[in-house]
Amino acid sequence: xxxxxxxxxxxxxxxxxxxxxxxxxxxxxxxxxxxxxxxxxxxxxxxxxxxxxxxxxxxxxxxxxxxxxxxxxxxxxxxxxxxxxxxxxxxxxxxxxxxxxxxxxxxxxxxxxxxxxxxxxxxxxxxxxxxxxxxxxxxxx
Amino acid sequence: xxxxxxxxxxxxxxxxxxxxxxxxxxxxxxxxxxxxxxxxxxxxxxxxxxxxxxxxxxxxxxxxxxxxxxxxxxxxxxxxxxxxxxxxxxxxxxxxxxxxxxxxxxxxxxxxxxxxxxxxxxxxxxxxxxxxxxxxxxxxxxxxxxxxxxxxxxxxxxxxxxxxxxxxxxxxxxxxxxxxxxxxxxxxxxxxxxxxxxxxxxxxxxxxxxxxxxxxxxxxxxxxxxxxxxxxxxxxxxxxxxxxxxxxxxxxxxxxxxxxxxxxxxxxxxxxxxxxxxxxxxxxxxxxxxxxxxxxxxxxxxxxxxxxxxxxxxxxxxxxxxxxxxxxxxxxxxxxxxxxxxxxxxxxxxxxxxxxxxxxxxxxxxxxxxxxxxxxxxxxxxxxxxxxxxxxxxxxxxxxxxxxxxxxxxxxxxxxxxxxxxxxxxxxxxxxxxxxxxxxxxxxxxxxxxxxxxxxxxxxxxxxxxxxxxxxxxxxxxxxxxxxxxxxxxxxxxxxxxxxxxxxxxxxxxxxxxxxxxxxxxxxxxxxxxxxxxxxxxxxxxxxxxxxxxxxxxxxxxxxxxxxxxxxxxxxxxxxxxxxxxxxxxxxxxxxxxxxxxxxxxxxxxxxxxxxxxxxxxxxxxxxxxxxxxxxxxxxxxxxxxxxxxxxxxxxxxxxxxxxxxxxxxxxxxxxxxxxxxxxxxxxxxxxxxxxxxxxxxxxxxxxxxxxxxxxxxxxxxxxxxxxxxxxxxxxxxxxxxxxxxxxxxxxxxxxxxxxxxxxxxxxxxxxxxxxxxxxxxxxxxxxxxxxxxxxxxxxxxxxxxxxxxxxxxxxxxxxxxxxxxxxxxxxxxxxxxx
Numbered sequence: 010x011x012x013x014x015x016x017x018x019x020x021x022x023x024x025x026x027x028x029x030x031x032x033x034x035x036x037x038x039x040x041x042x043x044x045x046x047x048x049x050x051x052x053x054x055x056x057x058x059x060x061x062x063x064x065x066x067x068x069x070x071x072x073x074x075x076x077x078x079x080x081x082x083x084x085x086x087x088x089x090x091x092x093x094x095x096x097x098x099x100x101x102x103x104x105x106x107x108x109x110x111x112x113x114x115x116x117x118x119x120x121x122x123x124x125x126x127x128x129x130x131x132x133x134x135x136x137x138x139x140x141x142x143x144x145x146x147x148x149x150x
Numbered sequence: 151x152x153x154x155x156x157x158x159x160x161x162x163x164x165x166x167x168x169x170x171x172x173x174x175x176x177x178x179x180x181x182x183x184x185x186x187x188x189x190x191x192x193x194x195x196x197x198x199x200x201x202x203x204x205x206x207x208x209x210x211x212x213x214x215x216x217x218x219x220x221x222x223x224x225x226x227x228x229x230x231x232x233x234x235x236x237x238x239x240x241x242x243x244x245x246x247x248x249x250x251x252x253x254x255x256x257x258x259x260x261x262x263x264x265x266x267x268x269x270x271x272x273x274x275x276x277x278x279x280x281x282x283x284x285x286x287x288x289x290x291x292x293x294x295x296x297x298x299x300x301x302x303x304x305x306x307x308x309x310x311x312x313x314x315x316x317x318x319x320x321x322x323x324x325x326x327x328x329x330x331x332x333x334x335x336x337x338x339x340x341x342x343x344x345x346x347x348x349x350x351x352x353x354x355x356x357x358x359x360x361x362x363x364x365x366x367x368x369x370x371x372x373x374x375x376x377x378x379x380x381x382x383x384x385x386x387x388x389x390x391x392x393x394x395x396x397x398x399x400x401x402x403x404x405x406x407x408x409x410x411x412x413x414x415x416x417x418x419x420x421x422x423x424x425x426x427x428x429x430x431x432x433x434x435x436x437x438x439x440x441x442x443x444x445x446x447x448x449x450x451x452x453x454x455x456x457x458x459x460x461x462x463x464x465x466x467x468x469x470x471x472x473x474x475x476x477x478x479x480x481x482x483x484x485x486x487x488x489x490x491x492x493x494x495x496x497x498x499x500x501x502x503x504x505x506x507x508x509x510x511x512x513x514x515x516x517x518x519x520x521x522x523x524x525x526x527x528x529x530x531x532x533x534x535x536x537x538x539x540x541x542x543x544x545x546x547x548x549x550x551x552x553x554x555x556x557x558x559x560x561x562x563x564x565x566x567x568x569x570x571x572x573x574x575x576x577x578x579x580x581x582x583x584x585x586x587x588x589x590x591x592x593x594x595x596x597x598x599x600x601x602x603x604x605x606x607x608x609x610x611x612x613x614x615x616x617x618x619x620x621x622x623x624x625x626x627x628x629x630x631x632x633x634x635x636x637x638x639x640x641x642x643x644x645x646x647x648x649x650x651x652x653x654x655x656x657x658x659x660x661x662x663x664x665x666x667x668x669x670x671x672x673x674x675x676x677x678x679x680x681x682x683x684x685x686x687x688x689x690x691x692x693x694x695x696x697x698x699x700x701x702x703x704x705x706x707x708x709x710x711x712x713x714x715x716x717x718x719x720x721x722x723x724x725x726x727x728x729x730x731x732x733x734x735x736x737x738x739x740x741x742x743x744x745x746x747x748x749x750x751x752x753x754x755x756x757x758x759x760x761x762x763x764x765x766x767x768x769x770x771x772x773x774x775x776x777x778x779x780x781x782x783x784x785x786x787x788x789x790x791x792x793x794x795x796x797x798x799x800x801x802x803x804x805x806x807x808x809x810x811x812x813x814x815x816x817x818x819x820x821x822x823x824x825x826x827x828x829x830x831x832x833x834x835x836x837x838x839x840x841x842x843x844x845x846x847x848x849x850x851x852x853x854x855x856x857x858x859x860x861x862x863x864x865x866x867x868x869x870x871x872x873x874x875x876x877x878x879x880x881x882x883x884x885x886x887x888x889x890x891x892x893x894x895x896x897x898x899x900x901x902x903x904x905x906x907x908x909x910x911x912x913x914x915x916x917x918x919x920x921x922x923x924x925x926x927x928x929x930x931x932x933x934x935x936x937x938x939x940x941x942x943x944x945x946x947x948x949x950x951x952x953x954x955x956x957x958x959x960x961x962x963x964x965x966x967x968x969x970x971x972x973x974x975x976x977x978x979x980x981x982x983x984x985x
Binding site for chain 2: 018020021023024025027028031067068070071099100101102103106121122123124125
């Protein structure tokens with residue numbers, strides 16, 4: 010299962026990668042230190058190599074999480090079709106951020122850092138319910 | 151009239167007289183004879199009554215007697231019944247008041263003896279008697295001569311009679327004397343005779359020639375003094391002439407008419423008036439010369455005068471070819487013996503006088519009309535303070551009736567005013583002859599009057615008017631003026647051009663300018679200053695050209711230079727013709743309110759900033775503080791599950807330490823930021839040389855600069871001092887330079903250009919430009935200077951540098967702006983102003 014991790018904080022990337030790998034949820038992880046890089050990688054692959062999971066940080070220089078979401082909005086249909094789930098992974102506890110997340114249909118849920126086993130299991134459960142063909146993703150990966 | 155006693159005495163005297171006393175009638179017949187007749191002539195006196203005087207005379211003397219007549223003195227021979235002749239000297243005189251003659255006869259002696267008797271007789275007479283010889287020389291002078299002429303007989307005896315006669319009369323006298331040769335007695339023409347005192351006396355003389363009488367052979371002259379009578383005759387003539395002159399030359403048109411109207415005489419004035427000759431008028435009635443329309447009137451008046459009444463009347467007469475004239479006619483009857491014998495008619499042309507009277511009457515009417523129509527009340531008083539006139543306005547103001555006042559004393563009508571200002575002033579005016587002008591209260595109508603009293607020869611003329619309303623409005627104006635003077639609001643009154651006419655005390659209080667300092671100037675030129683809002687000034691200027699009141703709020707400057715805020719209400723004032731005359735501006739000092747507003751605005755701004763800072767702080771907490779903290783938590787959890795000999799254990803531990811360091815760094819940053827905030831109002835500014843702090847920042851970053859081969863070029867900083875905080879200025883230079891190094895372009899060596907310039911005295915501007923990688927100003931927007939905002943991903947940065955720069959600049963009251971272009975460079979411009 011292909012997963013994108015987008016965060017400018019390398020420690021946060023490392024931590025998320027370790028947790029995801031430890032829980033065995035994903036088979037392939039791509040790490041992005043900047044949202045622009047992730048966007049540049051994702052858009053050409055919307056039809057071919059769509060990640061099943063994207064974990065997106067909000068607070069980043071230049072393009073932040075919100076701007077990334079806005080940039081993806083035109084591709085919302087393709088992402089849904091491809092069974093891509095996008096989670097916000099943020100250290101922010103601000104209620105304003107939580108409220109704002111609800112405005113984006115693309116976002117499945119918000120996860121407050123640090124990400125741990127419980128969070129990964131919750132993602133796994135959600136993916137299992139939502140995914141029509143769990144096997145195909147593995148095949149693609 | 152003689153009494154009985156007188157008659158008796160006279161009778162006795164008559165009968166006892168030695169002279170023959172005869173009373174004759176005009177025909178010479180004896181009416182009476184005295185007793186001496188019997189004794190001297192031998193005739194019974196009673197027997198002689200009825201006989202002719204001539205019958206007593208001897209027949210020889212009768213012709214001479216008949217010729218001379220019974221007058222004066224003469225001598226003749228009378229015959230006694232026995233035929234014996236008796237010579238008698240007679241003096242015949244008229245009895246006064248009647249036709250009778252008195253003949254006094256005295257017996258002349260045959261010899262000289264009878265003379266004394268003769269003499270006595272003559273001396274007793276009224277006449278002057280003289281006897282002259284045939285040469286005209288006085289031989290006897292007697293009678294009343296001495297009494298009348300003042301000569302004693304000896305003064306004249308022996309002198310030529312003609313010498314006494316006035317030379318002018320001599321020819322006539324000589325002629326008379328010559329006539330005496332042929333007639334015995336003659337009456338000489340009246341002549342002038344010199345009296346002893348030199349006066350000329352008029353004498354009337356009867357001369358008798360006795361040349362034929364052998365005993366006498368002389369002229370006898372019997373004379374009487376007629377001077378008085380001549381004088382009276384002369385005066386009568388003169389008087390008549392005088393009246394004639396008066397009549398003829400009288401300017402009054404005069405006629406004298408008979409009772410039935412016929413003209414007997416007319417004077418020159420009338421003839422001229424009628425353009426007639428006198429003969430055309432005489433014996434005709436005056437009515438015939440007058441125009442037809444007045445004839446009846448004249449006839450009627452004439453008839454009235456003919457009844458004995460004096461008549462006067464006036465009438466208009468228009469003669470052909472002449473303007474209408476007004477005649478005043480007087481007809482005066484002349485009455486003699488109770489009968490009207492004539493009428494004097496005088497007519498005066500009073501046209502001019504009538505016109506003048508008419509004019510005077512009309513002027514008087516006009517005067518009355520004027521006095522009635524003047525709006526002032528007017529009345530006049532005579533010397534005794536009695537009303538002689540009052541007009542309608544006086545009636546109205548005093549509440550009196552004209553008819554009840556005229557002729558009454560003012561103080562009787564207004565007894566309460568005795569002793570009042572009216573009384574005092576009227577009396578003073580009358581006494582001093584000076585005009586009095588005063589104002590006084592009139593209790594009966596509760597009014598104030600303004601009074602002018604003019605004294606004149608007739609008394610006092612008084613004009614007055616009710617000024618109650620005016621006084622009331624004066625008081626109102628005074629009260630308003632008091633308000634304008636004493637109000638705490640400044641008041642400016644300008645002329646139509648906006649130049650100051652007047653300011654009140656409060657204006658001076660609020661601005662420090664006195665009226666004398668600002669009069670004639672416009673308020674704007676006096677009060678406005680550098681920070682006065684020009685848009686508001688323009689607004690005021692525009693509104694002043696419109697006709698409506700308006701308000702404006704404007705920053706002004708006091709005389710001391712201190713700022714003062716005025717809220718102004720400006721009202722244009724127009725006169726009755728709609729002409730702009732004035733502006734009135736009310737200035738309310740709202741500096742205090744403005745200060746409160748300003749402090750409120752500042753407080754709001756501070757609160758806004760505090761709020762913003764709190765939001766930012768919450769952001770910092772949720773992202774920048776919680777970020778590394780959550781990492782640490784995650785890493786710790788990861789470590790708990792990992793074998794400490796596992797491959798990534800040490801790596802994870804290292805990252806945990808790194809995360810905790812990050813937490814510490816953020817906490818330190820927050821402390822730094824908060825300390826800048828806290829010290830902002832405490833730090834005292836100092837004068838800092840910009841070049842100093844800039845060079846110090848360069849020095850501290852010299853290693854980094856050296857490594858990247860960067861160059862810093864500083865210009866214009868020489869001598870530029872800025873009042874501020876040295877540490878902040880250092881931080882500004884340090885962070886900007888640090889950023890420039892951090893975000894330099896990898897394609898070219900770093901070049902930084904710093905330019906400083908003094909601004910407005912104590913201020914300065916700093917331009918800081920690099921040639922680094924830059925950023926998209928549009929995308930960065932307002933977030934450039936926010937805490938923990940970063941625009942580069944490839945360089946390590948916390949996003950606090952620019953935040954601190956901005957915070958330091960603002961703490962010193964400055965502003966910072968940034969412009970940048972990707973891969974071209976970034977330029978910061980800082981304006982520092984200690985105010």
